[in-house]
Amino acid sequence: MQYMIDDNRYYYDAVAASFEGDTAKCFKLLKKDIDKYIAEKDELDEDWFAYNYLIFKGAIPKLYDYILDKISKLNHSKGLPELIKATKIYYCNNDNIQLEKAASEALLLVPDSILAKELMAEVWYCNKRWNNTLAILEEVNNGYIYAEHERMFMLAWCKSKTRDRKGAIEYYKKCLEIAPMKQWARNNLAYEYYITHQYEKAEKEYKKCIDEKLNLKYACTGYVRTLAALGKIEKAEQFISNSPEKIYKVALDELKDAKKGKKKNHNKDYIEEASNEELTEISSIEHKSTFQFSKESIL
Secondary structure (H helix, E strand, C coil): CCCCCCCCHHHHHHHHHHHCCCHHHHHHHHHHHHHHHHCCCCCECHHHHHHHHHHHCCCCHHHHHHHHHHHCCCCECCCHHHHHHHHHHHHHHCCHHHHHHHHHHHHHHCCCCHHHHHHHHHHHHHCCCHHHHHHHHCCCCCCCCCCHHHHHHHHHHHHHHCCCHHHHHHHHHHHHHHCCCCCCHHHHHHHHHHHCCCHHHHHHHHHHHHHCCCCHHHHHHHHHHHHHHHCCHHHHHHHHHHCCCCCCHHHHHHHHHHHCCCCCCCCCCHHHHHHHHHHHHHHHHHHHHCCCCCCCCCC
């Protein structure tokens, strides 16, 4: 890893200015920081760019142009300009078609680039190309864009979409080991347990969601469905009477069937269908905002 040298206060003052929402001051300081740093280095590489400047994301689009101009006159690692251009598209342009083209070009030049793989993963994830996303994200360790719990969540979601329930469960568990309060992860883990008939485990995870007030819109209904599947009719009815969220009709119908002794029909996975698009959108937004310092819009 190549972090800024200890006596370079320009960088840290720039971070402080970014926290304060002063992007003009931040950019001015970053230019001084870059000029000072490159004067002392023989070659610039992906680590230098990613570890130090991705943290500003899309707050200062001019930053990417400034870096590109500077490195054009210096020695740099193969593919670095292409990586910077692709990163600018990702954070500033919000154009998935352009990003796919730029990330592909970077990946062709630097097949082992972690940053290029993460950018391509974002393209494929947003385009719902689950197997492609799985293949490339499983090659990424200690990424620049995604925190490790985010990568675990994305892998779990892709496993679920490809109907690899066992794989989804393992990745959701890994995600929660790192970030126990990760949005949607525990609810999704509970659903995977539910859909694979591991009702006791599903009950436990849904109850945790409810106790921690996480994803109540779906967790409450999932909890009732699970109790119905376990035959815990009275417990389900007591919960419904005090539920913090409205219970979906599908859960109420399943509870009625359970009272009549009918078995659960797993072809009626209405809750998954109801939550897919919202869940995908939320996770995508989280990936782009995790380390955003500036109060200005990312776009």
